[in-house]
Amino acid sequence: MTRAVGLIAGNGIFPILFARSARASGYRVVAVAHEGETDPAIEQHCDSVTWVKLGQLGKIVRAFEKEGVREAAMAGGIAKVRVFGGIWPDLLALKHMSKVRNWGNDDLLRTIAGVFEEEGVTIIDPARVCPEIVAREGCYTRRRPSEELWEDIRLGYRVATAVSEADIGQTVCVKRGNVVAVEAMEGTDRCIRRAGEVGGKGFVVVKVAKPGQDVRFDLPTIGPTTIETLAAAGAAVMAFPAGLAYVLDEAATVAAADRAGIALVGLA
Known part of the structure; x- marks a missing residue:
């Protein structure tokens, strides 16, 4: 079976470029796309796409488990102002929110990466898949x-x-x-x-x-x-x-x- 790589997609062209590069390298791309952020065209470049609301970490984990994803990359941004609204944390997210010392990008993203790793999904550097960027x-x-x-x-x-x-x-x-x-x-x-x-x-x-x-x-x-x-x-x-x-x-x-x-x- 072709090796799967997960894609946690934000906004902009980066998710699509990552998916293209990954598939060209022989990966099966399993994407999780964020409503209101990710370009719907992502569906044309991935083998599987699950749409989530911002904060639905459990849904992301289940999508990756279903497709046998053990490694995933984050590509594309999320509007920073959404930390003040527009987040729908599920049970998994709520369980870990208290670990966030502050809501700046660095601490928040490190915490989210740690959640995924606890659930069996390692967050990787996207340049491992597309070093040309x-x-x-x-x-x-x-x-x-x-x-x-x-x-x-x-x-x-x-x-x-x-x-x-x-x-x-x-x-x-x-x-x-x-x-x-x-x-x-x-x-x-x-x-x-x-x-x-x-x-x-x-x-x-x-x-x-x-x-x-x-x-x-x-x-x-x-x-x-x-x-x-x-x-x-x-x-x-x-x-x-x-x-x-x-x-x-x-x-x-x-x-x-x-x-x-x-x-x-x-x-x-």
Whole structure:
């Protein structure tokens, strides 16, 4: 029997790209998709899809048990603001909610991963199945940052590292030595749009992983829709850590950045 891999799918294109890559590598993909978050097109790319409400951990475990899944990856995000509403915890989730010290991404996701492992499902790094998504060092695009932009990148990296260490967000936007936007609960896209509104065109976006980041979930992710947001807001550069970020659908992402005149840089 073909080996099964589980997919806990959030929003965006990452779940579909993961499923395509997994099937191309010979896996049978058993997905659990979240209502109101996951693209319904996921059903075209998986061998099995179970739809759940956010918080139905028991239903996820039962779906994986039924299909013989012992390893699963998380791919795609969930809107952070849903921690304040829109969660339907089942008995398994309620049993473990008291273990969550705070509701920041890192602690919450580690707790959820621990629940699955107690139930016999190991959460794996998605790059084990699709290693081509891992960001590499260097400039991806025709446009390369000027020295002035590099100064903003360095400042943005320092600030973003501090912000991510506090589990607040991953993204900081800088222009001419000024921090113009910092990501919090609103997410990366809204942070970038706010930077364009506040600072105008020509700003730098730096997205980082948290120090000591668990690579199984919530690494910085850049894809074609990220470029659309950057272009609409007037960003000049997007920088991210090599080895600790994902570039999704690289050919399409780089082509879109080149058309928009945006530099994409993987930082050592």
